[in-house]
């Protein structure tokens with residue numbers, strides 16, 4: 534055991550340590566956002582496997598499923614334990630707290646900390662699914678990874694964030710000594726064909742297909758089974774780097790994969806979620822600025838849609854996946870949870886702010902303080918009611934599962 538005071542150390546959007554008590558509190562706050570309407574037992578047992586369960590949308594889906602819909606499940610993520618020098622990763626602490634929450638709510642959740650791309654992980658996870666859940670009703674695929682080793686070839690692929698076609702530059706938001714600074718033109722390189730292909734290998738649909746196939750081979754799917762993988766479209770402002778870039782090619786592949794799985798008789802869809810501050814998204818140039826401007830626009834009294842948090846979107850997703858509410862699909866068969874973000878008047882207002890943003894007016898147009906606080910919350914800092922001067926136990930055991 535080792536308790537110590539944990540302070541935010543790092544640069545920009547990257548912190549080296551995470552605060553265990555702060556991360557635990559984040560989980561509790563998310564659960565409180567979607568506490569079940571009755572708190573009672575669900576009418577029938579529903580079971581889910583969530584890949585990418587410790588962070589961002591996968592975490593939100595796990596917590597919303599557990600706390601609002603009484604779903605039992607298995608989560609898979611890739612986190613690091615504490616070392617002599619560093620705390621564990623934030624997702625480690627969030628997973629421990631999610632498991633504690635599940636136990637309190639009388640639900641069965643187990644978490645596997647391993648590389649989701651590996652066949653050995655699939656074997657281990659499916660053994661657990663068979664033992665704990667029997668068959669599953671839902672598979673949520675919410676992985677955001679920088680690289681993937683294909684266990685069948687041994688080859689390792691790296692994903693890149695680059696433009697396709699011609700080079701671009703983007704306005705972007707940086708923090709220098711904690712102060713927000715507008716960068717006028719961060720260059721975006723052009724991806725070559727190999728880089729695009731590698732990004733598709735990492736973030737496209739191949740591994741999702743393998744999970745579905747592995748579940749089918751072991752006869753672990755319930756009759757009403759459905760599966761979703763998360764995708765993003767976003768604004769024209771981030772288009773050159775995101776949707777029209779190398780990552781967009783991977784997202785297009787993921788969306789094609791849903792159609793292929795559906796053609797094979799699997800109820801598979803992608804879910805287009807809205808912009809969120811996550812470890813994966815804050816690393817993308819331009820996204821921090823875009824999200825800060827978007828948040829400011831949606832906070833204005835005269836703009837109709839409200840900001841939809843990941844947990845709100847995840848509750849809406851479960852409503853659709855469980856059949857409680859009808860599916861809200863677009864013409865390409867994708868579930869749309871991002872309509873609030875892409876509403877015409879919202880995008881118009883964000884575009885105007887983006888164009889007029891300068892170093893001098895940045896903090897008037899963009900919610901930069903909110904954004905930086907959200908980034909810090911990803912590591913358990915800036916969380917209400919947490920005493921950051923007190924010692925906190927950093928050696929937290931990986932949950933054994935219930």
Ligand SMILES: NC(=O)c1ccc[n+]([C@@H]2O[C@H](COP(=O)([O-])OP(=O)(O)OC[C@H]3O[C@@H](n4cnc5c(N)ncnc54)[C@H](O)[C@@H]3O)[C@@H](O)[C@H]2O)c1
Nearest residue numbers: 585587588589590610611649677678763765808809811813
């Ligand atoms: N953040 C956004 O704005 C946004 C918007 C719409 C859709 N999405 C999509 O949601 C999905 C998740 O993204 P996020 O932003 O929530 O990411 P995130 O970084 O917050 O979470 C990624 C999760 O994947 C897990 N993971 C990473 N590599 C893994 C591996 N090899 N094996 C097992 N688990 C692994 C991590 O442990 C973590 O639980 C992505 O498909 C992303 O495109 C994100």
